Amino acid sequence: MLFVSFFFCISLCIYSLRFKLTPLNFSFSLFTAAAAIYALGYAFERMSVNLESMLFWSKFQYIGIPFIPGLLIIFTLCYTGYGEKVTCIRSLLFFIVPFISFVARWTNQYHQLFYKNPAVFNSHFGPMLSFEAGIFYFINVIYLLYALSYCTVLFIKYFFKTAFVYRMQTLLIMVALILQWFTLLIYLGGIAPKYFDINPYMFTISAILYASAIYWFSLFNIVPVARDVVFDEMNDAILVVNPDLQLIDFNKRCSTLFKSINDKAIGKSLEQLFVFHPEIIDGINNFSIAGLEIILETDTSKVFLKLSLKQIKIINKSHVCTIITFYDITEQRMLMQRLEKLAAIDSLTGVFNRRQFEIQAEIEMRRSIRMNTPLSVLMFDIDHFKNVNDTWGHQCGDQVLKEFAATIAANIRDVDHLGRFGGEEFILIMPESNRKVAATISERLRQAIEKMILNLDGNITGITVSIGVAGRWNDENISIDSLIKYADKALYAAKQNGRNRVEID
Template sequence: MEFRSILLILLFTAGIISLFLSVYSFNFRSTLLIKYFRILGAAVAVYAFGYGFELTSSTLSDMLFWSKIQYIGISVLPGLVLMIAICYTGKEKWQTHGNLMVIFIIPLITLVSRELNDFHHLFYKTVSINTASPFPMLEFERGPFYLLHDFYTNIALIITTILFLQFVIRAAAFYRKQAIAMLVATFIQWVGFIFYLFVDIPWNFDINPLLFAASVPVFAVGIFKFSLFDLAPVARDNIFEELKDGILVLNLENRLVDFNQVCKKIFPDISKQNIGLNIRTNLGNSHKINEILSSNISPQDEVLIMEGNKVLYFHLSVSALFNRENKKIGTIIIFKDISLQKNLMVKLEKMASIDELTNIYNRRYLISLSEIEIAKTKRSGRSISILLIDLDDFKVVNDHFGHLLGDKVLKVFTRIVKESIRNIDIFGRYGGEEFVIIMPETSPEKAFIVAERVRESICRNPLKIGDKQIHLTVSTGVFGTAENKFLAFDKLLDFADKALYKAKKAGRNRTIIQE
């Protein structure tokens, strides 16, 4: 087999492999990294096929035509390799429209100057056919735009190498293999470019399409094989389209493989430096993720996270992740922010249980809590007491001062009562100006003391409402059950009401115990 045939087989094979990997990348979610790799594979294929057809040409015009085709791929290769390095190493701040224009302005100049070389001869000064070679080959003298492209390629490869070297040094052990693969791919490109520039290759044969094509599968290994091929693309295809929830992806060893930007907002401490670390043991005891996942969580659970003085609620969903062969390869953890729903539920519960005016329990919730407390008392065998308090002649206050000021009186009254009772006591508005206090583990005699303390505090200290002083008195009926004597709430209330009636009949401003 003649030498040209061998070269053509190598070039067309290189082009086919590069094109195949470019098309194959469509099986994965189109991240910026995947997009640049996809274009790189296509550009290398154009380069390899174009050079192959150039070598099959026998006329200068055909060679120049295929040379122009090649530069559709050649011109963008340095920029694509650099962008792959930027994306791969997580230099998000570099990925701006301005930087993109800077990176690809020289490739654009290279492409335009090559395509229009017939008019200015600044890319190739002269072109001819080398007849001394075993088969016709294009021979040319390099012009300034050609040298500009060479200089730019050197700079791009230098920056790419530095980025990958830094990444290899700093990367977690879990990702170091794939980072080394990316570095090896860059070195392969370096070898081809340096040989082409400084080594006297017979007949000026261009080995770059072969070496660039050799770097494409190595790039594919670095991008796909070690984690992205087995785990991250599957995870991203399944769930990363919906970015409103925080997402963590772990492998079988509980190492962090991926996370989205929403997750970073939930856990500001998480970073790409955590990728590859065991999330349960290597993030430190103070890390919020570690705190949550180290606890016993169910596949569907709710967790709360403190953000300063603010409490955030999340629905935590833990699901197994399977590949196309239905083999478990990791875990997806989704944090769905349910703070709005939770806060709404709290407000609704408060509206359903709290008296809007006095901010204490309303009648319905008061009765419900009282019945629960009475049931507890029955089980414990201890005593319980009830106080039924009525504001004396409160209608006169409303008629004389108005309902607006009357409402303020009720608010001040409830504040005074709250200061006089325990946290375990149940205090609620039964209706109008009547209030009920349930006092667990309290005898009627002790309840009487509390009622008197409240009465005297109200009686001796006029309520100050704005610039007005309102003299108010209260009457209270007290009833309590001794140990092993239990009654339902309505019965307790009925006895307390009878005591209250006696207090009113006796002249108000007093406390009566119902025997």
């Protein structure tokens, strides 16, 4: 049995080194190597029939025994996400007691502070090494009890907070630790046969549990990393659900975005949690969530999210869980909106450029025909604008255009669309405005422009504007291009009749 335990432990040691060398698998390989030395040494001790041979193999065991607690602590810290605590200095501290125990055992014949009065004890199980425990023996045992207790607590805490995909392998390791813990208590409590060390025998069962974690649950391929640093601090929101679409894990970003996602949400179905986002549920059910985008609106901002879905298959390639990731694409969307705005807006005046105005005008014309509502178009031309450029220069001309556009924009409705048609010409489309309303608004705008006071390089002056008005005021079907032509014709009439006036087609 002890040779079986040795074989399992040394096999795990060699196998774990096949993976990329990390503090996790390196500490595990040393831990299993120490356990293998323990099992092998005790096997030969049990086969010995004289005291000299027993003492030699007892010493041999202590090449591994004292270092098991320190290696176990390092392995546990790395596994449970506290790998940053495993510094060189701290690692040395973990091995102060083991090194003292090692030296004390190998020099015991000079001070008798580890074992006292060793002798051969003939029992029902054959000859055994009997001894009286010294001070350093108790120090070694206390440190081992501390290590087992500390690591067990860390694994239990980690089990309840870790993602679902890690829980089975965590449970296996935790069970192996608890078995070793109770085995040690049975040995120390005198429940086991006198002087019969059952701990190395238990390494066989523990090794099987470790092997299961490595082979079936990919201990070193799916390693729980520093969850608080990586998982919780990700900018993207992540949900983990079981095959029944019940929530089993989430990160901080997810609870920030969705008020329904919190610790109390664990175990609830996504239908309950995303009642205001049925498109998410439909996408998951149809496995068509990839590329799906949603917008979350808050009191102060909008968040644009792109979703992806990944099924995790581990055990016999069966579906274990599904990871849903909400990628935050707000910056990309805002950039796209800015680019679209730049493509739609006249850079000088801040109103629609001609292309964008024609798009908006076509939309409003179709709505007018569909809803049978009136629609008006106003065409503006700044009177004698060429004189401004010739007298004060093009920079002053640009100032006039900007202030003109700002004045018009300040005196129209939000539903109206103002655009720069070209040069000093501007155009305005007014939905749901009949002939009378168009006449009133155009005259009010003319007066607002006439009252403008411009400071052009220290010269106080003003401008006037000619306005042509046309509209779909009856039930006729007319194109927006035709309506613009009629407004342009009316504008020409306003300029021919003296400027600074409104003409209606």
